[in-house]
Amino acid sequence: MSESPVTAALDRPGPPTAAAASTAPGSPSAGAGAGRRRLSGGARVGVAGALVAVAVVCFLFLFVQGSFEFAIERRLTMLGTMAVAAFAQAVSTVVFQTLTHNRILTPSIMGFDSVYTLMQTLLAFVFGGSVLAATDGLPKLVTQTVLMVGFTTVLFRWLFSGRRGSLHVLLLVGVVLGLAFGSLSVFLQRLLSPAEYDVLSARLFGRLSSAEATHLPLAGAVCVIAGIILWRRRHLLDALLLGRDTATGLGIDHKRELTVMLLLISVLISLSTALAGPMTFFGFVAAMLAYQMAGTHRHTIVLPMAFLIGLLTLVGGQFIMEHVFYASGMLTVVIEFLGGAVFLVHLLRKGTL
Numbered sequence: 001m002s003e004s005p006v007t008a009a010l011d012r013p014g015p016p017t018a019a020a021a022s023t024a025p026g027s028p029s030a031g032a033g034a035g036r037r038r039l040s041g042g043a044r045v046g047v048a049g050a051l052v053a054v055a056v057v058c059f060l061f062l063f064v065q066g067s068f069e070f071a072i073e074r075r076l077t078m079l080g081t082m083a084v085a086a087f088a089q090a091v092s093t094v095v096f097q098t099l100t101h102n103r104i105l106t107p108s109i110m111g112f113d114s115v116y117t118l119m120q121t122l123l124a125f126v127f128g129g130s131v132l133a134a135t136d137g138l139p140k141l142v143t144q145t146v147l148m149v150g151f152t153t154v155l156f157r158w159l160f161s162g163r164r165g166s167l168h169v170l171l172l173v174g175v176v177l178g179l180a181f182g183s184l185s186v187f188l189q190r191l192l193s194p195a196e197y198d199v200l201s202a203r204l205f206g207r208l209s210s211a212e213a214t215h216l217p218l219a220g221a222v223c224v225i226a227g228i229i230l231w232r233r234r235h236l237l238d239a240l241l242l243g244r245d246t247a248t249g250l251g252i253d254h255k256r257e258l259t260v261m262l263l264l265i266s267v268l269i270s271l272s273t274a275l276a277g278p279m280t281f282f283g284f285v286a287a288m289l290a291y292q293m294a295g296t297h298r299h300t301i302v303l304p305m306a307f308l309i310g311l312l313t314l315v316g317g318q319f320i321m322e323h324v325f326y327a328s329g330m331l332t333v334v335i336e337f338l339g340g341a342v343f344l345v346h347l348l349r350k351g352t353l
Helices: 005-011 028-036 041-061 068-100 112-127 129-134 138-161 167-190 194-201 213-232 234-241 244-249 254-276 282-294 299-323 328-350
Strands: none
Touching: 041 068, 041 282, 041 299, 068 213, 068 234, 068 254, 068 282, 068 299, 112 129, 112 138, 112 167, 112 194, 112 254, 129 194, 138 167, 138 213, 138 254, 213 234, 213 254, 234 244, 234 254, 234 299, 244 254, 282 299, 282 328, 299 328
């Protein structure tokens, strides 16, 4: 059975375009590209899933010291937090890059990290570090997520309601607001006492090891619902990847789908940030590796591949940091450092945003 023009365009190496969609599936270039792909997309996802399974087993059952029940409970909580963070960050980044048609941009450009930092800083500045530490719990997680989603919803409605509303204006406003919130947070942090700043700084870095088990059912349910919505729209995402004109020509309400996807991204990133802390470059690295490993642009393969690579990075990285370097709390710092370096190298090689 011959593949459709859209599928052929998404399986071509390099960014898919509307022009690529019109390329005949039987052309020599398409045949050469198919010959270079040794494994199908499903087989690659299966290999990634097997690696994740091995990493999970090693993380859960190796090097257990002391009480097995205590250790397995702690590790299961960390594993659940990693799964939520990997799904939210990696999948959201893939969808965001699809909407923006840019492999450099990530949802953090919308100012989610800055909003979270500002909320934590204001709480410490107004009520003190003791209140900041004492209020950790499910109500605070829900409140932070709702506030961040509310901020992005107001931003979307304001920018998309006008005649000149566009995604590029939204990105520009997100960058400006993120810088403004970041500057205000730094100013307020300088006014804190050293003790209050220490309490605050512990919450401004990713903290996979300190998440509470009571947060995971809600976070997992949100991820499952978002995953079902995105999976049912995976073919719409393929069409959106080919451009606005092509998607509109295929009968897709581009503005509506764009708004729905952006709201889902805001929910996932807000939840992940409130649960595990800011992780600016983790989603970028997971998405970039997912496209490299998937061998296609089709979201049927890329979305699960991004989640699996993100989970493998967190679980494998935590296992290595905990049992090889004995620095279990440094995983997110290392990921952010290496992710930032990869981002700069990729940007310099690409030469453009």
